[in-house]
Structure formats: structure tokens, C-alpha cells
Amino acid sequence: MLNILLVTFPFFALVLAGFWAARRSMLPLEAIPGLNGFVLYFALPCLLYRFGSTTPIASLLDASVVGVYVLCALVMVAFAVAMTLNQRIRWNDASLGALVAAFPNTGFMGVPLLAALLGPQAAGTAIVTILVDMVVTSSLCIALSRLDEAEGHGRQAMLDAGRKALRGVVANPMPWAIILGAVASAWAFTLPKPVEQTVWLLADAASPVALFTIGAVLARAQMRSNHPMPMLDYVPVVVMKLLLHPLLVLAVGSAAIQLGVPLSPAALTVMVLVAALPSASNVSLLAERFGADNGRIARIILVTTAAAFFTFSAAVSLMT
Template identity: 55%
Template sequence: MQAILAVTFPFFALVLLGYLAVQRGYLPESAIPGLNGFVLFFALPCMLFRFGSSMPFAQLIDPVLIAIWGGSALLMVVFTLALSLRRTPEGPGVSMKDAAFGALVAAFPNSGFMGFPLLIGLLGDKSAGPLIGCILIDIVFTSSLCPALAQLRPASETATKHGLLAPFGRALRGAISNPLPWAIALGALVAAVGLPLPGPVNDIVRMLGDAATPVALFTIGAVLWRAQQHVHTRTPVRDYLPVALVKLFVHPLLVLSGGVVANAAGANVSHFALLVLVLNAALPSASNVAILAERYGADNGRITRIIMVSTALAFVSFSAIAWVFGVRKD
């Protein structure tokens, strides 16, 4: 456990430093969009491009692993929707819009900004292949489905005459504009063609990719602080703590169960690949969901609290799950 904490502590410490830097005024709030843009459009795409161009396509797109991850994400969405919409003695559940974004934040781990560098630090570069498949599913499928569900209206309204298809199409067009899948695809294309980048260009890509880890983790903390400052409503603990716990414990359990079922069906999923998926599911919620919820007019206060609680608890829960599954970092 001590060896695992030695790897995980710096990652979560950088998140805390980003939070404190903005809180104490060392980093102005106006700089946060710039940091986020640098990571999303420059540093992370370069890191993903390098991994996409350094391994065979079959390691990037494994249909069985994608099915396990996608099926688990769908079950997480359904389960969290039911949890959020249920009536309790304390009162009715949240609205459909808020429940849909709660489902997104429960099913969408922080794979890009945190998971990629953390799991590579724990498990080595070979964990990149399974992770890339997870990122593609999260960006293209999960982050399109949940905003589409958030836009559903009562059946009596004409806006629903096309059901889920129209809002899903709009959300999918937004997801496709994300640069990360394109960076992966471009890297895979370069690998398939076998055409190396010119030396100076390769150096630029390497330098930007190397900057992704510290800047991304620092940015998570800064984004969390910003999201907290723009919260205008008070959210009862019962509306956000259960979803955070579902994210940290139910999600990895569902992924593990999916791997067990796949192996029972003869899919022959390797222990290592399944471990990568389980640890990815054990990550805290993606911080950018709070920005997306605010854009769609959902209760970003609830979403922010889910992200913050899951991030704070994940330092212990993620390390414990890694230890239980026998991760050894020498």
C-alpha cells in the first residue's frame, strides 16, 4: 500500500495545489479557461497521439474491452437515473435534467486529465491501449447519451416527437468536436502508414505531451474551485453523496462483473486489461461535467459537489482498490 500511495499522492496533491492556487489568488480565475484550453487542445492530444502512434491498432480498439466498458457505462447511467429520480420520505427526487447529468458524472471518470498519467505511472505504458478505448466510449457515447436524456420533455410536448434521437444527434455532434478522439485516430493512422514525424515536429509533440500530466492535474483543482464559486444553490447531502459513492465503488464493481461475464462467455479478457478498466472506473468524476451541466442549465451545484466529494475520497478509495487488486509498484 505504501508504494501505491507514493505514486497516487503526487497526483492528488497537484489537484489540491491547483485548487489552493486559485483560492489564494496566485492564479487568477480568468486564467483557468486558458489552462483548460492548453490541456484539451494541445497537451493531451499530443500525449494521446504519441501513444496512438506507438502501438498496434488492435491494442487501441479491442471490441471486447469496449463492450465491457460501454455496457458498464450504460448500466451506470440507468442505475444512477433510478437512484436520483426515486421518491423518498424526505421528498421527490431531482428533475430529469439534473438526474441525467448526475448519471453522466457517475459514469464518466476523469480518464483524460487524471487517469492516463496515473495509471501509466502505476501500471506502465501498456495500460494506454485499454484506456484509449475507454476514453473513446466516454467522449462519443456516454457524453452524448446523458445530455440527450437531459433534454427529454414530457410526451405531451411537441419537442419530443423525435424522442431521444434528435437530442442525441445534437449532443453527438458536440462530442465529435472534442480533439481527443481525433488525436488518437491520427496517431493510429501514422502508426498504420509507418511514416515517422520529422525530428523537430516530434520534439514539439513530445514536449507538449510531457506537459499534459502536471498541467492537467493542476487544472482539475482550479476548475473545481471555479465551479464551486459559481454554485447558486444549496444541495442536500442525500442528493450528491450517494452518487459520489456509486461512482467510486459501484462503477468498478460493474466493470469487474462485466469482465467476469465476458470471460465466462469465452472472451478471454486478460487480467491486466481488466485491471486497467477497473482502476479507470475507480477514478473520481470528470471535472468538466460541471461546466457542461452549467451550459445546459442543470444544477451545477449538485454536480460540483459530486465531483469534489469523489475527488477527495478517491485518494483513499482508489489506492485501496489498487492494493486489493494486487497492484505492486516497486
């Protein structure tokens, strides 16, 4: 366990450093969008391309991983919505809450962390889960979040939300970086040396800057959320994310293997650890865009990130 904590500590320490820098005004809040832009449009796509291009194409096209992970994501969204939807928390807040319950922080934190723990071969499975969460989980939750509007505007509101979610996926450089990396892997294509070195340098910057930015984003969300909040509004979702999600993936994946699905134990280990990651920090931006209670979403992300230092390390200890 100590060896695992020695690996995970620097990753969570960088998140804490970003949080502290923003809270102490060492990092102006106005600078956070710039950091986000650098990670989202430059460093992280280069990191995903590097992992994709150096991963065997079979790992990136593993239908067993896709099937099991999609099923678990759908179950998590349905369960989270059913457990939180009430007179106060309507479809918009319940759906975005379900998204933080089912969408791990795989891109900003999971890929580099799992590669450090399990080796570069773990990146292929993690990248597959990123595509599922961006295309399926996010689109579904955004569409469900428009059901409050649909009560007055019918199906058109949901269709508009679905189109907006798909446009967001198309405009996101991460899936394109993954696709280009997969194509490069399939064709054994390598970039010209100067270009490759540039891409690799940006990829090396992705992990530290992304983790620092996560902390700054969480600090900003906490500083802007001043209203008191009952623990029942966010603690159950924290438990769903850190405990129920990985247990569900483990149970469904193990059952699939028993039924003869060609899912490798190594891939299942990566999927369980992906599910054990804290909630994706970019859901806070979606909550702002769609008018949900961002204070609640930010608190869930903050608590899952803090608690994951212990729960994720425990999951790694049990799974490896």
C-alpha cells in the same frame, strides 16, 4: 500500499495545488478557461497521440474491452437515473448526475496516472474507454437530459440534443488525436524529428497542467455554488462512482472471461482502475451549458476527486 500512495500522491497533490491557487486568488478565475484551452486543444491531444502511436494497434481495437465497458456504462447510467430521478431532480439533473457516475476522469488524470502505475502498455485500454465515454456515455446522457423539454416538444428536443452531443464529439480534438495515433501505430508512421519533439514537449506538459486545472475548476465551481444541498442529492452518486462502478466492471469483466470472451486480465485490471477514478471534471461544463444544477455536479466531482486519493489507491492495491 505505501508504494502505491507514493505514486498517486503527486497527481492528487497537483489537483490540490490548483484548488488552493484558485481559492487563494493566486490564479485568477478568468485564467482558468485559458488553462482548459491549452490542455484540451494542445497538450492532451499530443499526449493521446503519443500513447496511441506507440501502442500496438491490436490494443486500440480490442472489441472485448469496448463491449464490456459499453455494457457497464449503460447499466451505470440506467441505475443512476433510476435511483436519483424524483419530483425535485428531474431528467436534466438526473442525467447529468448519471454522467458523473459513469464517466471517469480518464483523459485529464487516468491516462498519465495509469501509465505511471502500470507502464505505458496500460494507455491503450484506457484510451479505448475514453472513446466509449465521449461517444456513447456522454451522448446518451445529454439526450436523456432533454426529456424534460421533450414533454412539451416531443422527440424533436431529444433529436436536437443528440445532434448537439455528436457535434461536440466531432469538435473535440481528443478523439481525433486518438484516431490519428491509431493510424500512425497501424502504419508504423513516425513524425519528422523536429515535429515529434514539439509534440512530445506538449505531451509532457499535459499531465501537470491538466491536474492543476482540475483543482482550479473544482475551486471555481465551489466558489460559485453557495446554496445549501442535502447530502442525499450527491453522496449516493459519489458512492456509485467510486465503489459501484469499479465493482460492476470487475464483475462483468470477470464473467465475460469465464464465458470465453477474449478479454485479458491485464486489460480488465486497467478497466477496473479506470472505473475507480473520480468523475470527469468536464461534466461541470456540460451542466452549465445544458442548464443543470451545476452546484450538485461540481460537488460530486469535488468529493469523488478528494475521496479517490484513498479509494483509488485501495483499488490499485487490490488489483495489482
